[in-house]
Amino acid sequence: EDQVTQSPEALRLQEGESSSLNCSYTVSGLRGLFWYRQDPGKGPEFLFTLYSAGEEKEKERLKATLTKKESFLHITAPKPEDSATYLCAVSAGGTSYGKLTFGQGTILTVHP
């Protein structure tokens, strides 16, 4: 059974204080790892896809990296508008359909 565990559950940062969110996964044949951002009362918003170990993607203050067992979402000099829940999901092999298995998310709060 595919499993995704995110840590920490909640993270509070001061504006400008860089940190990382972790996503550990156990799957049989990783096909893709996805990061989403979710604001209160909204649907998840796609951020990044990573397909193979060593791959990195960047967008503004966010950088996602991938190893064979985990992914990190690095946040550099965060701003209050980066406050949100960050979700990690994996898609595994075995079927032709990319079903997503999600972690529980990390609630990020950035204080001014």
Added chain:
Amino acid sequence: NAGVTQTPKFQVLKTGQSMTLQCAQDMNHEYMSWYRQDPGMGLRLIHYSVGAGITDQGEVPNGYNVSRSTTEDFPLRLLSAAPSQTSVYFCASQTRGYTEAFFGQGTRLTVV
């Protein structure tokens, strides 16, 4: 483009009532899915479809029914609502393969 559109945004049902949550996408995506999101549980897959006329069960299918007569629409039916179905429901669509999912804004359902 509207993307993925869900209706209604909020709904209150009495135990035993039935209803249909609507989902439509205008991106010509083959894959569509329904997830529920509960506190501490992450997003869990209810049902999915890999094309018109083809549906299958996800992780938590009991009490729900789906059909897909067109590429654009994927309604979710609650046959006899129970308090355990109180949740936030998200519809998503994807292109073929192991790709990112695009989510609607969600339907917050309360069963009393």
